Amino acid sequence: MLRKTALITGASGGIGLDLAVLAARDGFDCVLIARNEKKLTELKNVLEKRYQIKAYTFAADLSQADSVSRVLTYLDEQELTVDLLFNNAGFATSGRFAEIDPSEDIDSIHVNVVALTELTKRLLPGMVDRGFGRILNVASVAAFMPGPYMSVYYATKAYVLSFSEALASELDGSGVTVSCLCPGPTDTNFFNRANITLPFQSMPSHLVAFAGYRGTLKGKRVIVPGASNRAMVSLAKFLPRRLLTELTGRIQDPARQEQDTTEEDLAYSN
């Protein structure tokens, strides 16, 4: 039987690394993509040794316009076809939109939206021809609401959810399914990179990845891991949009977070 191949973006850490472990454990060869080559090579070595699969690494900065073309060229050179595509790489900027470095916001749109769309566009036709494929796009609970002080990030994830659901509908009956994973706060490097404190209630990355992986293999359209995240998403669907936006803004307001920290610090010093 021909071995199947999974391509995972953002495989150097967090949810992507855990998705790669799950795919390798099931016997899929893995193409690991992220910027950090050293971490990818470490993961490749572990996966090949532990699960007797073949892993390939390709270091790429997905914010760069030619990155997806370079990935495609690499796949051709290695004569690889992709059966499972995990569009997981992503990052957030935080703060007042007017004050965030423009290049950071634009880079995040490239990674979260453009690279995800381009990889899907370039790999989907082959899946449709072969009559089999599984695509997982990683969005967030942020996809269900506007997010003041993380406005671009929330908007990119709304795109990912809308795009995934629409594509899943177009592909009905084709043998190719599209799933969208919408995690709530998850314990990874994500918050560090976004310069925000990890919320008190966060899920372990491997549980989030497992829910996404299992849902993808089953062809589930939208996967929200964790009961409290599902409750939040349900509430978001019913609240008036403006109220929802104000509430999210209050939680994420950097001035408010600073004030909370100061009060907390004072309580400790008393």
Ligand SMILES: NC(=O)c1ccc[n+]([C@@H]2O[C@H](COP(=O)([O-])OP(=O)(O)OC[C@H]3O[C@@H](n4cnc5c(N)ncnc54)[C@H](OP(=O)(O)O)[C@@H]3O)[C@@H](O)[C@H]2O)c1
């Ligand atoms: N953690 C959460 O609370 C949470 C909640 C909801 C949704 N999500 C989503 O889950 C996905 C995975 O995030 P995570 O939580 O696992 O965060 P993470 O630990 O920071 O991992 C992010 C991954 O994306 C890769 N990446 C970032 N920028 C990249 C770029 N320019 N080019 C190529 N790869 C890039 C990183 O690799 P390199 O740094 O090596 O490039 C890393 O492998 C993201 O789409 C995120 O938006 C996370």
